[in-house]
Each structure stands twice: as C-alpha cells, then as structure tokens.
Amino acid sequence: MAAFSFFLFIATVSTLFATSSSSTITVNRNLTDGQTIISDEETFRMGFFSPTNTSTNRYFGIWYNKISVTTVVWVANRETPLNDTSGVLFLSDNGTLTLLNRTKNVIWSSNSSETGNNPVAKLLDTGNLMIRNSGDTNPDSYIWQSFDYPGNTFLPSMKFGIDFVRGINKNLVAWKTETDPSAGEYTNGFDPEGYPQILLRAGSEVRFNSGPWNGLRFSGMPNLQQNDIYTFGFELNSRELYYKYELVNNFTISRMILNPSGAIQRLIWIERRQVWDLYLTAQMDNCDRYGLCGPYGVCNIRENQACGCMRGFVPRFPDEWQRADWSNGCVRKAELGCADGGDGFVKMTGVKLPDTRKTRYNVSMNLEECERICLRDCNCTAYSSIDVRTGSGCLIWFDKLMDIRVYGENGQDVFVRMAASELHRNAEAKRKVRIIVIPVLVGFAVILGFCLFVFYKRRQKKKGITNLVREINFAIDNEREDWELPVFGFNTIANATNNFSDECKLGEGGYGPVYKGTLEGIEIAVKRHSRKSKQGLDEFQNEVKCIAKLQHRNLVRLLGCCIEEDERMLIYEYMPNKSLNSFIFDERKRKTLDWSKRYTIITGIARGLLYLHQDSRLRIIHRDLKASNILLDKDMNPRISDFGLARSMEGSKTEANTRRVMGTYGYMAPEYTIDGIYSTKSDVFSFGVLVLEIINGKKNRGFRHANHDLNLLGHAWRLYKNGKQLELMDDTIKGSYVQTQVNRAIHIGLLCVQKYPEDRPDMPLVVVMLGSQIPLPEPKQPGFYTERRRPQEADCSSSNPEWSSSNHLSVTYLQPR
Known part of the structure; x- marks a missing residue:
C-alpha cells in the first residue's frame, strides 16, 4: 500500500507541470479535478464537472469544447458521483483507467479484458476516449474505448450496436433527469433476437420499435431520409451489428440523445442563436406506441x-x-x-x-x-x-x-x-366488385364526358364566361386521375337546398353564402360563389385541386363541385356544430367547451396541420388558418376547412414568396404580412394564435384589457414573463382544467407565435410536445405582440356565428418587392 501511495504522489506531482492542452493521458501522468484534456482540434474537452452550479456532485466526463452551452456527451462515474473535488484519474501500466476518491477508493474503472504494452489514453476529435498501445494507429486495435459504453448520447462515427467478438452491447441509457446523469428509466438499443431491430424500453417494457433495416432506413422510422446534414448506414455480419452516421461537413454539430422522458431526438447546434435545435424525433405520433x-x-x-x-x-x-x-x-x-x-x-x-x-x-x-x-x-x-x-x-x-x-x-x-376460405372470399368479393363497378364507371365516364361536352359548348356561347369554363374544364380533364371529384348539375344542387332558400342558409363569408342541403340522403353544405365576391377562379380551382386529394380525419371532406352556367359551387360534408368561431367567441356557447374538449380541438388541429405539412402527397401551406376555418363535427372533433388560399409545394421545399398577400389579420405571421414570405412556419404561427384564443376565449385582433393596449399575444407574453400564465385561461373552464396541460398548451402556443420563423417548432414537434412531457424550450418574444389598435378595429372581431370556411376578414394588398 505504501508503494502505491508513493507512486500516486509522484504521479500527482508530475501533473503540476502538465499542460491542459494535451489530448493524452500516459502512465506517468494523472488528471485531478480542475485539470482538463482537450482533443487535438479542440472539439471536445474532458475532465471533472458538476451538472449544475449548485450541485456538490462531481463527475468525470466529456463535453463539447467550442459551444457556449455546456453539453456533456459521456460520463464515466454516472452511478457513483464524487462529493468533493478530490477526484483523481490515472492510467495504469496494464491500460486501465481508474478514478479514485479522497480515500483512494476506486469510484470507477474502465475494466477492460485487454491488457496493454506502454498504453496511452487519447481523447479524439470524435468525442471518443480511446486507450491503445503507444504507436498503434489501427482504429480497430484498441484496449478500451468510451464509444463502446455510450451514455445518453449517440455521436457521429460511433458504432451504435453490438460487438459480437468483444461481447459488448452499445445501448443508450437515458439520464434520470436533465441534471442527474445516473441511469434513468429508458434504454435504447439493438435486440439481436430474430432480425435485428432497435427497441426503446422503459425498464423491461418495450415502448418503441424502430422496425428492421430495409436497405434505406429502419422500417418504423420514415423520418430517416437522405439529407444534406448527415449520411447513415447499417452493417450486419458475423463480427458486429451497428448503425452509424457521419456528418457531411465539419461546420455542422449534431448529436442524437435519449432524453429522460424517453424521446429519441436528433439535435443540431445553431451557432447564430446559441441553442440546440430539434431536427427530428424517432417517435412521431400515437401509432409509435409499441403494440x-x-x-x-x-x-x-x-x-x-x-x-x-x-x-x-x-x-x-x-x-x-x-x-x-x-x-x-x-x-x-x-x-x-x-x-x-x-x-x-x-x-x-x-x-x-x-x-x-x-x-x-x-x-x-x-x-x-x-x-x-x-x-x-x-x-x-x-x-x-x-x-x-x-x-x-x-x-x-x-x-x-x-x-x-x-x-x-x-x-x-x-x-x-x-386460410383458403378467406382467400376465396376475397377473390369472389373482388370479382363481384369488378362485375358491378367497371360497367358503372364506364357508363359514368361516357355520361360525364357527354355532359362536359354539352356544358363546354353552351358556355362558349356566353361572352365573358368562355375563358373561365375553358380553364376549369382543362383543370378537370388534366387532374381527373388525381382527384376524381364528382361534378354535380345546378338543378341537383338547387333541389338539394330547396332552391337556395333563406331557411337553408347557414351563413355568408367572403366567397359567398353557404346553404345546408340533403343530397342522396346525406346532409351537405354548399358554398355558392357570389358575383360580388373578389374571390374567383383562382380560389375555386385551388380549393378543388388541393382538398380533393386530401383525406384525414381532421380535414373537412369535399364531396363535389358544380360549374354549370356561371355558377361555381363547392359541396362539403355538413358539420352540424358549424365553426369553432361560433363557439369559442360566443359568451353562451363557449361555456359548453370544457378544458377536455378544448384540448382535444387543439390536438386535432395540430394533427391536421401535420398531415398537410408532412404526410400528404404534396406539402400544403394553408395560409388562412383561423377559428372560422375550423369546423366541428357532431362529436366536436375539429376539421380544417377553406383551402382557397392554400399553396402546395413539392419535394423538400418549405418556403415561397408572393406579391399577393392574402389572409386574415391577427392570424398572419410577421414575415408573411410584411414580406410576402409564407411557409410551414407561417401556418405554425396561425396555429399558435388559435391555441391562445381557444384557451382565452377572446380574439387576438380586437382584444381589450384595462391595464394595457396589447393584443392577445402581448397579453399572454406579459402574463408568462410574470409567471401568471394561468390568468390567461377563460373563466368558464376554471372548474374543469388540468393545470399542467393548460400551462403546457400556453407554453406551446407562445413557442408557435415567436417573431422569427426559425425559432418556431415545426408541426411534427408540436404534435410530440402536445402528446408527451418532453421538456420545452423557453419562448422568445411573439410577433406583433406590441400591436396597438384604434377603437374601430374592434369591429373587425365580429363573432357572428357562421358555418362556412369564409374569408370575411380576409385582406389583399400588393407588397412591392
């Protein structure tokens, strides 16, 4: 023992002359609390740390060296913290790293089965701490490496998987909390039973399954796509099984983590804002819950x-x-x-x-x-x-x-x-369907073709209408295979609505009046274009082409259209509860909306937007999301409606410019209102406004408060900064609310209405945040939160009940570029 103490004393003294810039630890050198090791290109730093300024626990770990937010990527003694600054790390001559406390007890050891000859421990610029024999440069020849024992972080170049030769399973293990690196409830790693797949477990219970590798990605992770940030690959052979990713360039800093709540997230460091930004999550929605x-x-x-x-x-x-x-x-x-x-x-x-x-x-x-x-x-x-x-x-x-x-x-x-009987049943059913459906379709196509021909000829005789019909029919002929939308005759719709009688009239918006009717035993709502309306062919054709292709439980269903004579009508499924506008801004009706119903409406709108932005065949930007364009079915489920101003984007494009800014004041994002730039993030802004309106029961535009002249966004921001966000809540739900949900919904609403689009979350993240307890970032100042209004502007916030997805608040102006 005396000899060991003498050796440790000599090694300790030697560190007084060591510099902190070295990337290695040799046998004759140790590391004490206060000293650090830096990788050759100064990407990572290694030493002792405390998770918070107030914590007395000390850990030995590795963190990013060049970013301002201390981000630990690996911890050695995560289960056995030191309680003072007496810790010492040294490398033995057999190649074992050992961490001692004040009483010289071993707190942690690398415990490698391999032995070394003149070993050296080196911190690499990948964040990997590797022990190998001096002079050995073979990357696969090492005594021990930290990459074989990851914590909660999956770094570039790390082989995440199983080393069959060494018998090492490289799982991610979440921290217990954001400030406690001890092992939490969640683990994530490959299960080699059968064909390998990655399983996320809470204890022994499987919570998420990546699915097997299919040559392109894991079957259950469609978000894993080729991109400009990182490349990735999968390897399975007799020696090892792993998934690995590499960054495309050295300017990007990215990592994957398993957070304490069980979310698997890819984060990217945004230097300009000095924050870790969420790029994607493995779990997207409720269907990702295992089994x-x-x-x-x-x-x-x-x-x-x-x-x-x-x-x-x-x-x-x-x-x-x-x-x-x-x-x-x-x-x-x-x-x-x-x-x-x-x-x-x-x-x-x-x-x-x-x-x-x-x-x-x-x-x-x-x-x-x-x-x-x-x-x-x-x-x-x-x-x-x-x-x-x-x-x-x-x-x-x-x-x-x-x-x-x-x-x-x-x-x-x-x-x-x-079973054979089931196969025969399916085959017989298909045969019967073919016998019935094919002749019907052929007959329908012939009749429809004849009707369109007659329709086209008749319309040619009407001066001023010819171009309209030509363009609509051209669109129908060219889009028929894609949207297959029924076209009804004028008399059919007139009969269905009792000749458009006032008794059937549901309301009137910017496009025109809306009527209730019955068509083939189904209740319908008919939106009829008004000749006085400034909305015309573009909006009509745009809505037909956009919404006819969309199918989602939180989107209104378009049943058909009518373009006979000079009429332009859209036929929807009837929503008996009309619009959210008619409930949430009505003093009497909003009492029927308890917190549970409001939260269901919020999450339903979020899922509908997620479908538009990510899951539909084309990326759809709605551009006019507001309370009057959210319809409520018989079960009070929300349906997004009115796609007259919507725009579609192909591929990975998420942003575009327009000279013709159209929408509704109070819901439009700053970058769209001022510069004509619309994107998925401008829809996110509108969603955030809706969230705060649903919680408060008042409109953003026209909001009044005795103590200030701010709009609803400014009022919510002011309450949040003062820790009084629950005061934003509508009095009518104070007997039914869940405090944590209300706080979280307000927080998410403020994140969505931040001034700059890059600060706002995208809809996949919003859906995850609404459906889980993942930590939320601090919101920044909302856009338009200091807006002051003249008294007459309050009139623009009329809460007249209406069914339609109207644009009666819509404004159009030209913005010079």
Whole structure:
C-alpha cells in the first residue's frame, strides 16, 4: 500500500507541470479535478464537472469544447458521483483507467479484458476516449474505448450496436433527469433476437420499435431520409451489428440523445442563436406506441379510430375495441388449414413491418423462394423481402404479428398467411366488385364526358364566361386521375337546398353564402360563389385541386363541385356544430367547451396541420388558418376547412414568396404580412394564435384589457414573463382544467407565435410536445405582440356565428418587392 501511495504522489506531482492542452493521458501522468484534456482540434474537452452550479456532485466526463452551452456527451462515474473535488484519474501500466476518491477508493474503472504494452489514453476529435498501445494507429486495435459504453448520447462515427467478438452491447441509457446523469428509466438499443431491430424500453417494457433495416432506413422510422446534414448506414455480419452516421461537413454539430422522458431526438447546434435545435424525433405520433393495436392490429393515424384489424381478422374482444382498448388485438376469421395445403397469402402494402424478434432471415434468397419456404412451414405467419431497393432477401415471421402501422408510400409490403376460405372470399368479393363497378364507371365516364361536352359548348356561347369554363374544364380533364371529384348539375344542387332558400342558409363569408342541403340522403353544405365576391377562379380551382386529394380525419371532406352556367359551387360534408368561431367567441356557447374538449380541438388541429405539412402527397401551406376555418363535427372533433388560399409545394421545399398577400389579420405571421414570405412556419404561427384564443376565449385582433393596449399575444407574453400564465385561461373552464396541460398548451402556443420563423417548432414537434412531457424550450418574444389598435378595429372581431370556411376578414394588398 505504501508503494502505491508513493507512486500516486509522484504521479500527482508530475501533473503540476502538465499542460491542459494535451489530448493524452500516459502512465506517468494523472488528471485531478480542475485539470482538463482537450482533443487535438479542440472539439471536445474532458475532465471533472458538476451538472449544475449548485450541485456538490462531481463527475468525470466529456463535453463539447467550442459551444457556449455546456453539453456533456459521456460520463464515466454516472452511478457513483464524487462529493468533493478530490477526484483523481490515472492510467495504469496494464491500460486501465481508474478514478479514485479522497480515500483512494476506486469510484470507477474502465475494466477492460485487454491488457496493454506502454498504453496511452487519447481523447479524439470524435468525442471518443480511446486507450491503445503507444504507436498503434489501427482504429480497430484498441484496449478500451468510451464509444463502446455510450451514455445518453449517440455521436457521429460511433458504432451504435453490438460487438459480437468483444461481447459488448452499445445501448443508450437515458439520464434520470436533465441534471442527474445516473441511469434513468429508458434504454435504447439493438435486440439481436430474430432480425435485428432497435427497441426503446422503459425498464423491461418495450415502448418503441424502430422496425428492421430495409436497405434505406429502419422500417418504423420514415423520418430517416437522405439529407444534406448527415449520411447513415447499417452493417450486419458475423463480427458486429451497428448503425452509424457521419456528418457531411465539419461546420455542422449534431448529436442524437435519449432524453429522460424517453424521446429519441436528433439535435443540431445553431451557432447564430446559441441553442440546440430539434431536427427530428424517432417517435412521431400515437401509432409509435409499441403494440398499441395488439396482435394482428394495424394502426393508422389518419383514421378516426387509430386501430383496425388486418384483412381476414376481427377484434378479439369487440366490446373492448369499442372502448378504444385495443391491446388484445385481433383474431382470424378462419383458422389456417396448413395440413390441407390450401393456405395462401394476402399482400399488405405501405406498412411498417411487424416486430421481428420471432423471425428467421436469409439475405441471399428472393421473394419467390421466401414464399415457398413460408408455405411449407405451418408455423410461418408472414414473409417479406429484406431490401426494398432490390426486393431481395427473405424475412419470415413465426409468431403473432405485432406493431404494424400504415405509412403509405414510405412503407413496405408484407405477405400475411391466410386460410383458403378467406382467400376465396376475397377473390369472389373482388370479382363481384369488378362485375358491378367497371360497367358503372364506364357508363359514368361516357355520361360525364357527354355532359362536359354539352356544358363546354353552351358556355362558349356566353361572352365573358368562355375563358373561365375553358380553364376549369382543362383543370378537370388534366387532374381527373388525381382527384376524381364528382361534378354535380345546378338543378341537383338547387333541389338539394330547396332552391337556395333563406331557411337553408347557414351563413355568408367572403366567397359567398353557404346553404345546408340533403343530397342522396346525406346532409351537405354548399358554398355558392357570389358575383360580388373578389374571390374567383383562382380560389375555386385551388380549393378543388388541393382538398380533393386530401383525406384525414381532421380535414373537412369535399364531396363535389358544380360549374354549370356561371355558377361555381363547392359541396362539403355538413358539420352540424358549424365553426369553432361560433363557439369559442360566443359568451353562451363557449361555456359548453370544457378544458377536455378544448384540448382535444387543439390536438386535432395540430394533427391536421401535420398531415398537410408532412404526410400528404404534396406539402400544403394553408395560409388562412383561423377559428372560422375550423369546423366541428357532431362529436366536436375539429376539421380544417377553406383551402382557397392554400399553396402546395413539392419535394423538400418549405418556403415561397408572393406579391399577393392574402389572409386574415391577427392570424398572419410577421414575415408573411410584411414580406410576402409564407411557409410551414407561417401556418405554425396561425396555429399558435388559435391555441391562445381557444384557451382565452377572446380574439387576438380586437382584444381589450384595462391595464394595457396589447393584443392577445402581448397579453399572454406579459402574463408568462410574470409567471401568471394561468390568468390567461377563460373563466368558464376554471372548474374543469388540468393545470399542467393548460400551462403546457400556453407554453406551446407562445413557442408557435415567436417573431422569427426559425425559432418556431415545426408541426411534427408540436404534435410530440402536445402528446408527451418532453421538456420545452423557453419562448422568445411573439410577433406583433406590441400591436396597438384604434377603437374601430374592434369591429373587425365580429363573432357572428357562421358555418362556412369564409374569408370575411380576409385582406389583399400588393407588397412591392
């Protein structure tokens, strides 16, 4: 013991002459509290730290050196903190790093099974602390490295996965809290059982499944796309299994973390704002909850009821299913008859592949061989290819199919085993449908073509209308395959609305009056263009082309249109509760909206916007999101309506300019109002205004307060800065509110109305924030929060009840560029 103490004394003295700029620790040098090691290019720093200024706990770790916000990426003694500054780290001559406390007890050790010869510990510019023999430059030859034992952070160049040779499983383990690095509840790592997939667990319970690697990405992570920030790849062989990413350039700083609430997030450092910005999350919505729909259940976030059964299956317990308890899943309508050799397969397209822990795979087989092998084995329940790029590889399931969800074009195909009787039933049903539908469609096409021809000829005779008809018919002919929208005759719609009688009139907006009617037994709402309206062909054609392609439970459904004579009419499904505007700004009606209903409306609008911005075939910018354009169905579920001003964008484009700024004051974002720049973030601003209006029960524009002249945004900001945000809440919900939810909704609303678009979250993040307890960043000053109004402006905030998605508050002006 005396010899060891003498060695430690000599090593300690030697550190007095060591500089902190070295990137290595050698056998004859140690590191004490207050000293640090810096990587060669000064990217990372290593030493002792405390998580907060008030904490007495000391940890040894690695953090970014060049950014202002201390960001720790690895902690050695996360479970055994030091309680003072007496800690010493030294490297033994066998290549083991050891951390001692004041009493020379071992707090942490690298504990490598390898031994070294003249070892050296070096902090690399990747953030990896590596111990290797002096002079050895082979990156795969090392004694120990911190990248084999990650904490909550997945860094570029790190191989996240399993080293079969060394027997190391490189899992992420969340911190207990943001300031406590000890192991939290959540872990995230590869499960090698069956075909490998990444599982997020809370304790032993699986919470999220990445799905298997399909050659492009993990099946359950459609957000993982090729981009300009990082490249990524997957490797599986007899020696190792890992996922890895590399940054495209050295100017970008990015990391992935598993936060204490279980969210898997990619963050990017924004130097200009000195913040970590969320780039994407692995979990997107409720369908990412593992096994939400149970065995043989399929989750589709776009449906009113998220869970459904696969074709050929029914709910195991229908009563539970009706109560939205889907955990017991579905069962087959007809049992398999493997011994009879009559089973076959039904193809499911555009889905996330089921949990692969009970699978076998062969990367060299083709799909035909895969089908034959599955069919021969009575225990095989489904099969699929492994690589979607080539359709090669064979993946076979031998258990109940779990954790399937619909993705559409970003999903894959899986072939599910089905009894012969069910296959015959499906085939017969398809045959009957073909017998009935094909002649009907052909007849309809002939009749429609004749009607359009007659319609076109008649319209040519009317001076001043010819160009309108030509353009509309041209649009219909060219878009028919995409939006397939029924065109109704004028007499049909007139009969449905009792000849547009005043008794059927629901209201009137900027486009024209709206009538209630009944068409083929279905209640409809007809929006009829007024000749006095300034909105014309562009808005009509734009709405038809945009909304006809969209299908989501939080978007209003367009049933058809009428373009006969000089009429332009849009036919929608009827919303019995009219608009949110008629409830939330009405002193009597808003008493019926308790907090639960308001929060449901907020989350529903958010999901509808998420679909428009990310999940629809084209990215749709609404540009006129406001309370009067949110309709409420019979169950008070919100439906976004009025797409007359909407614009679509292709590819990754998210922003555009216009000289013709149209929208509604009080909801328009600053950059759109002033410069004509609209984007998904301008819709986010409008959403934030809506959130605060729903909570407060008053309009942003025309808001009045005895103590100041601020609008609703300024009032909310002022209360938030003073810690009194609950005073924003409408008095009518004070008996039903959930304080944490109200606080969180106000916080999210203020994040959405921040002045600069880059500060605002995008809708995928908003949906995640509304549906989870992930930490929220501090909001910055809202746009237009100091707006002062003249007394007459209060008249612009009329709360007249209306059904329609009108633009009666819309303004148009030219902004010179």
